Amino acid sequence: MAHIARLRLLFGSALVPAISIALVLIFIAYAIFGPKGILAWGDYSRQIQERSAELRILKAQQAALANRVRLLDPRHADRDMVEELVRRDLGVTHPDEVVIPIH
DSSP: OOHHHHHHHHHHHHHHHHHHHHHHHHHHHHHHSSSSSSHHHHHHHHHHHHHHHHHHHHHHHHHHHHHHHTOTTTTTHHHHHHHHHHHHHEEEEETTTOOOOOO
């Protein structure tokens, strides 16, 4: 009986430190392998590079659209572009004319 009581006391006193160590190990594993852990940093840098390339493309498209808006400004519109758009949209081109859309 004394052995059982001693084992119970030993396991009871070791239970709290064992649970504490297990929780600390879980937190460490999550910090390393979790979605925002140390191993995810490589993926973040790859995503940053992809998004930077996408941003450069979008900025180029934005600049092209801004130029087109500038050319169509009613105060000083580019006559050739206005004529091209009007003739293409209204369908008043002659059969021998070629309208090249700029996109």
